[in-house]
Amino acid sequence: MNIDTRIKFRHLLCFLEIARQRSFAKAADALAVSQPAISKTLKELEEILEASLFERGKSGVSLTAAGVAFMRYAGPCVQALRDGVNSLREGEHEAGQVRVGVLSTVESLLIPEVVGRLHQRHAALVVSVATGPGAYLLSQLRVGELDLVIGRMTDSPDIQGLTFEHLYSESMTLVVRPGHPLLAAGEEALGRLGDYPLVLPTTGTTIRKHADSLFVQCGVAPSRQRLETLSPALSRRYVLCSDALWVAPQDAVCLDVRRGELVELQLPVREPGGSVGICRNSALGLSLAGERFCDVLREVAQAYREGAFP
Structure with missing residues (x-):
C-alpha cells in the first residue's frame, strides 16, 4: 500500500x-x-x-x-531525512558523526579510550556525547535524537522496545579518602559503616538498586546523612574533602584507586552491579560512523574484561 x-x-x-x-x-x-x-x-x-x-x-x-x-x-x-540532508552539506558527508548517550557511571573510563582510538583511525569522525539520567537518554534514542546509549539499563522499564547488547559486568565498591578512620578500624569497620555520610546514586536509577543491595548484603543500616548524585566529579570531590563513603561502580573509581587518590574498603561481600552494554533503536539503521564506534567500543570492552585495560 x-x-x-x-x-x-x-x-x-x-x-x-x-x-x-x-x-x-x-x-x-x-x-x-x-x-x-x-x-x-x-x-x-x-x-x-x-x-x-x-x-x-x-x-x-x-x-x-x-x-x-x-x-x-x-x-x-x-532522523533518516535529517541524516540525508546533512550528508549533502559541504564536508559533513566526509566526516561522519555518531551521537552517543552515556550514563555518568560509565563515561569516565571506557569512553575516552574509545574516542581516542576512533580518532587515531578516522581523523574526521565527530563523536557527540550526551550525558544524563537513563530514562532521558533512552527517550532521546527512541525518537532518533541519539544513535546509541551506553550504560546499565537492563532493569529500566524505558528499555522496552529497544535492543541491548551486553559488553561487561561491573561490580559495586565502597571507597573513601586516604587516611579515613575506617581504614584503621580492622574487623570493626563493617559495623561502623552507618556512622559516616554516604554518597549514593539518585533514587530510582538502576545503579541505586545495586548500591542499596550492597548494604543489605552487609547487614548494615546505611546512614541517613547522604549526598545523592549521578555526578562522578561531585562524588569524588566530596569524598576527598570529608569522611563520606562512596558506593560507586568499579569502573568509575578504578583509576583513582590505582593512583592512590581513593582507597577501597574491603567488604565480605561484593554486589555484581549489573550489565553494561549498548542500547540501540532497532527500527533505526545505524550509520557507518555508529558502526565504527560500536566496533571500537567492543574492542575496548573486551580488553577491559580480560584485564588488559586500563
Missing part, C-alpha cells in the same frame, strides 16, 4: 515534539508556533491515521498504544 500523501513532515515533527516534551505548550514553544497550531496539526494527523495518539492527564500528555506503535516509525523516518 502506498503511503498516504496527506502526511507531511510538519505532522511528524509535531507528533515527535509533543511526545518529547509531554506538553502541547512546551512543544509549541520548541517549534516556535502557537499552541492552537500544534493542536490543529496533531488533530489532522490523528484523522489521517484514524487513531488517537495521545492521552491528556493532570501531569501532561502521554502516548496511547497507537502512539507508541507510530513512534517506532516516525522517529527513525524524521
Whole structure:
C-alpha cells in the first residue's frame, strides 16, 4: 500500500515534539508556533491515521498504544531525512558523526579510550556525547535524537522496545579518602559503616538498586546523612574533602584507586552491579560512523574484561 500523501513532515515533527516534551505548550514553544497550531496539526494527523495518539492527564500528555506503535516509525523516518540532508552539506558527508548517550557511571573510563582510538583511525569522525539520567537518554534514542546509549539499563522499564547488547559486568565498591578512620578500624569497620555520610546514586536509577543491595548484603543500616548524585566529579570531590563513603561502580573509581587518590574498603561481600552494554533503536539503521564506534567500543570492552585495560 502506498503511503498516504496527506502526511507531511510538519505532522511528524509535531507528533515527535509533543511526545518529547509531554506538553502541547512546551512543544509549541520548541517549534516556535502557537499552541492552537500544534493542536490543529496533531488533530489532522490523528484523522489521517484514524487513531488517537495521545492521552491528556493532570501531569501532561502521554502516548496511547497507537502512539507508541507510530513512534517506532516516525522517529527513525524524521532522523533518516535529517541524516540525508546533512550528508549533502559541504564536508559533513566526509566526516561522519555518531551521537552517543552515556550514563555518568560509565563515561569516565571506557569512553575516552574509545574516542581516542576512533580518532587515531578516522581523523574526521565527530563523536557527540550526551550525558544524563537513563530514562532521558533512552527517550532521546527512541525518537532518533541519539544513535546509541551506553550504560546499565537492563532493569529500566524505558528499555522496552529497544535492543541491548551486553559488553561487561561491573561490580559495586565502597571507597573513601586516604587516611579515613575506617581504614584503621580492622574487623570493626563493617559495623561502623552507618556512622559516616554516604554518597549514593539518585533514587530510582538502576545503579541505586545495586548500591542499596550492597548494604543489605552487609547487614548494615546505611546512614541517613547522604549526598545523592549521578555526578562522578561531585562524588569524588566530596569524598576527598570529608569522611563520606562512596558506593560507586568499579569502573568509575578504578583509576583513582590505582593512583592512590581513593582507597577501597574491603567488604565480605561484593554486589555484581549489573550489565553494561549498548542500547540501540532497532527500527533505526545505524550509520557507518555508529558502526565504527560500536566496533571500537567492543574492542575496548573486551580488553577491559580480560584485564588488559586500563
